[in-house]
Amino acid sequence: MKRIGKISPRTSNQIQSSRIGIGFECLDRKMWDDVDEVYDYAVATGAKYARVQTGWSRTELVRGQYDFTWLDRTVDKLLAGSIQPWLNLGYGNMLYTDAPAPDACGWVPLYTEEARTGWRNYIAALVRHFRDRVSLYEVWNEPYSKGFWLPGPPSQSEYVELVKLTAEVIRGILPEAKIIGGNTGTELWFAPCIEEYMKLGLGRYLDVYSYHRYRVMPEIETPEWINFYRAIFKKYGADHLELWQGEAGFPSVTSETEALAGVPMNEEIQARLLLRSLLTDLYLENDYTSYFTISDFKYYYKNGFRNKPNYFGLLTTDTPPRPKKSYDAFRHICTLFDSSTRRDKTTLATMETCNALAEKDRYSFHEKITSSNVVAFERNGRPLIAWWQKVSALKDSSPYPMNLLVWSPDKAFQNPVVIDPLTGEVFEYDFIYEKPDYRVKILDAPLKNYPMLLADREAVLNCISVEE
Structure with a gap:
């Protein structure tokens, strides 16, 4: 063995295309600092896509008035670095729902005509505003979850209804838009949920089905699940659907909140698992794979403030942000696994x-x-x-x-x-x-x-x- 050199990472501007993206979630709830350094680091990764949550509650503070200034900043800085945003549409809004906290996380605008109208108007304003910059729109986040579908419990038929009415608004303004949905996972209890979605015709309204995976060993059952997804799409006449892995990640510190809580983690382990997760998706030929997420969270905002940090980021929330080992590992894969591979x-x-x-x-x-x-x-x-x-x-x-x-x-x-x-x-x-x-x-x-x-x-x- 003789060391002869190192990978020379390429930026997103230098990579023409790839199937690899990075999460930019939770700016809608200001869970990490929206500073210029994060965008500089993102462009240096070589990622070509970024998943961004749109934050109805942050955008419409007065009925009928939409302030997209914060979201313009994110979209424009990503595009300037040759990273294409895809916009996750959500969550609720206190002006139209019974949400008890300003974030209105999970409060679905489906149960009154007033909420439906407010949602349609918001989606129409957003798509008109971004139509020349963004064509990828995802309807809601993890609708199967009791925490993200309120007042609950989650309902497959109601999610299909939300996708239908949202897609109609989007395509009425931007016919070439690509609609993303699903956001189910890779545990056995998701199977009947997914089949019910397909029976109810979810595939008619989507171009992309996105799934999420949080596992300490990302290879477990992933081949079987990808085969299942593609087979169930075909069974119900939806084999036109692309399959995207929209969220998968690992904390760098043993976490108390959300996915993989309690797993003994550190920055070295996070980086190893990131590599395994990305390579698993690439060799199984997912149409797209995303790592969750670019930055740690300073706290967690979900139906109210929780003073609990979250450590899934490639970057810390230090001032300035510090890249972790996982950041370099992610850059290396983006460089080597562009569309030439x-x-x-x-x-x-x-x-x-x-x-x-x-x-x-x-x-x-x-x-x-x-x-x-x-x-x-x-x-x-x-x-x-x-x-x-x-x-x-x-x-x-x-x-x-x-x-x-x-x-x-x-x-x-x-x-x-x-x-x-x-x-x-x-x-x-x-x-x-x-x-x-x-x-x-x-x-x-x-x-x-x-x-x-x-x-x-x-x-x-x-x-x-x-x-x-």
């Missing part, structure tokens, strides 16, 4: 024990293979391989030495390099190249509990800086 199902890769002649080692190593992902992509006409062990990232990440074997019928390695996307380091390893079979064997490669990457040096030249 695609899943390659004709290239095969596998692992073998370094002591391949010892029968005991060879067969005991099968356990490590079955608990690992080894996935082939291609970049610029050459293979790019990702591999990692699907074991707890809460434990030490000491590497296990193995040999990595790759075969491709038409994509040869000429100068293979191994990349650590956590640290950004690029290495040369000893390898054996069997030219007639287009097979390469990387010797003593590290198997870790987060992804490592093998690529041809020529394929990633615009992504790495080599120390000559």
Whole structure:
């Protein structure tokens, strides 16, 4: 092994397109500081999309008067950095609902004609205001949740009704708009909810179905869920729907609030899991994947103020913000997995024990293979391989030495390099190249509990800086 350089991160302005985005949620409730440094850091990630909540309560403080100044700032600064916002429409408004707190989080404007009219008027004003800048609109957030659908309980038919009336307003002003909805998860109890949505015709009003995933091991059942989503869409005549992972993230500190509360976390673990989450979505060919979220929250605002911080951000809420290890890991994946990198199902890769002649080692190593992902992509006409062990990232990440074997019928390695996307380091390893079979064997490669990457040096030249 010889270190030869590092990943040279590219900005969102330098990346033409990709399937990777970043969350910009909760500015509607001012849960983190809307400072210029956050936008500078966001553009430096290389992300191409950002999910932004629109904040009806923050925008309409007097009936019929809409102040989009705060949202203009966010949309314009993101667009200036070549990041396309997609707008999540919500939540309620005290002027039209019985919400007890100004944020009106979760209070659905569906239960009186006055609330419906107020909502329609707000959506119409918002779409007219942003029609030349934004074409992606998501209806509500996590409508299955008792905390985000009030006064509750959540109802599939009522959510479909909300999507229908909202989509009609949007398309009446912006026919080319792309409508996003769903926001269900990847636990078994979501299955009947999703099927009921499809039975009720939700797919007729959407272009994109978005799901959320919060798991300490992001690989668990995700392939099965993606297959389920796509199959259920087809079953009900909605196979036109794109599938987006709209929220998935991990705290960097053991949290007391919301998702993954109580899990023993730190910044190193957050970064490892971020890499696993993004690579899982990319190799399963989601149409889009987003990391939740750009910034930690100073406190939590959900139907009133809770003085509890939240640590899912790539950045801290320090002044100025401090990037975490997860920030660099996210930048590295955005740089390497733009639209030039695609899943390659004709290239095969596998692992073998370094002591391949010892029968005991060879067969005991099968356990490590079955608990690992080894996935082939291609970049610029050459293979790019990702591999990692699907074991707890809460434990030490000491590497296990193995040999990595790759075969491709038409994509040869000429100068293979191994990349650590956590640290950004690029290495040369000893390898054996069997030219007639287009097979390469990387010797003593590290198997870790987060992804490592093998690529041809020529394929990633615009992504790495080599120390000559």
